Amino acid sequence: MIRGSIVALVTPMSPDGGIDWEALARLVEWHVARGTDAIVSVGTTGESATLDEAEHCQTIARTVELAAGRIPVIAGTGANSTTEAISLTRCAREAGADACLLVTPYYNKPTQEGLYQHHKVIAEAVDIPQILYNVPGRTAVDMQPETIARLAAVPNIVGVKEATGDLSRITRIRELVGSEFAVYSGDDATAREAMLLGADGDISVTANVAPAAMHAMCAAALAGEAARAAELDAALAGLHKALFVESNPIPVKWALSWMGMIDTGIRLPLTWLSESAQAPVAAALEQAGISQNKA
Numbered sequence: 553m554i555r556g557s558i559v560a561l562v563t564p565m566s567p568d569g570g571i572d573w574e575a576l577a578r579l580v581e582w583h584v585a586r587g588t589d590a591i592v593s594v595g596t597t598g599e600s601a602t603l604d605e606a607e608h609c610q611t612i613a614r615t616v617e618l619a620a621g622r623i624p625v626i627a628g629t630g631a632n633s634t635t636e637a638i639s640l641t642r643c644a645r646e647a648g649a650d651a652c653l654l655v656t657p658y659y660n661k662p663t664q665e666g667l668y669q670h671h672k673v674i675a676e677a678v679d680i681p682q683i684l685y686n687v688p689g690r691t692a693v694d695m696q697p698e699t700i701a702r703l704a705a706v707p708n709i710v711g712v713k714e715a716t717g718d719l720s721r722i723t724r725i726r727e728l729v730g731s732e733f734a735v736y737s738g739d740d741a742t743a744r745e746a747m748l749l750g751a752d753g754d755i756s757v758t759a760n761v762a763p764a765a766m767h768a769m770c771a772a773a774l775a776g777e778a779a780r781a782a783e784l785d786a787a788l789a790g791l792h793k794a795l796f797v798e799s800n801p802i803p804v805k806w807a808l809s810w811m812g813m814i815d816t817g818i819r820l821p822l823t824w825l826s827e828s829a830q831a832p833v834a835a836a837l838e839q840a841g842i843s844q845n846k847a
Contacts, residue, residue: 556589565817595628812845
């Protein structure tokens with residue numbers, strides 16, 4: 553089981569929107585060096601919705617190659633089309649990804665039975681460990697704990713990223729699925745408490761800019777060191793909030809550019825962070841002890 557701080561990695565781009573492969577290599581090396589426990593490649597934070605299928609598969613394959621077995625790579629392969637999700641999941645398996653993360657179908661608003669059948673069919677079609685991803689604030693569909701428990705019985709569905717921010721969900725899912733099924737927080741602001749309640753880690757936006765600090769906080773929480781985890785999390789609290797001042801990944805890409813880690817590329821319909829929002833993001837970065845690269 554993958555545990556700890558799992559970065560929902562951005563996909564770095566040049567100003568014209570092309571994928572910046574050199575920056576991707578730099579980010580992967582940085583995360584390995586700073587103790588990040590795993591990488592999610594081309595998840596929703598990685599702008600999966602605006603990469604075409606060839607780019608999506610190429611980015612996963614390149615990330616696996618760059619990680620070179622030093623850190624697990626979880627490929628984002630969800631889609632609102634079941635056949636597309638199967639195709640992306642096959643790409644990830646062929647690329648050598650350790651697991652896949654599949655967001656619930658967005659816009660379609662399937663029933664709970666539809667969600668069950670969607671994920672069951674993908675799992676049966678592609679033999680790779682698969683993690684469910686529930687984020688109703690972005691998809692307009694909410695996978696209920698009972699549906700997650702049904703899917704946990706499918707052999708290669710091994711976990712869930714629960715991003716409602718509702719801590720009672722973490723407790724309820726854990727009660728239903730037992731200890732062998734991975735439960736991850738997908739909400740940085742409540743991740744510490746989620747891990748203290750039994751979650752196995754945090755699939756994190758904040759880890760993009762503060763990998764060492766997020767690793768340390770997650771390690772403390774997973775060890776049950778509540779006071780130490782709270783102390784570490786306090787320095788990150790501003791980031792947890794500021795990185796969602798506009799739609800993710802707009803603020804986190806701006807933050808990484810401010811740090812000198814990536815260029816200013818983002819794809820429409822997402823736009824660069826507005827000037828009025830830049831000061832609070834910069835202030836949160838500085839509060840967390842992160843310095844601007846002014847070169």
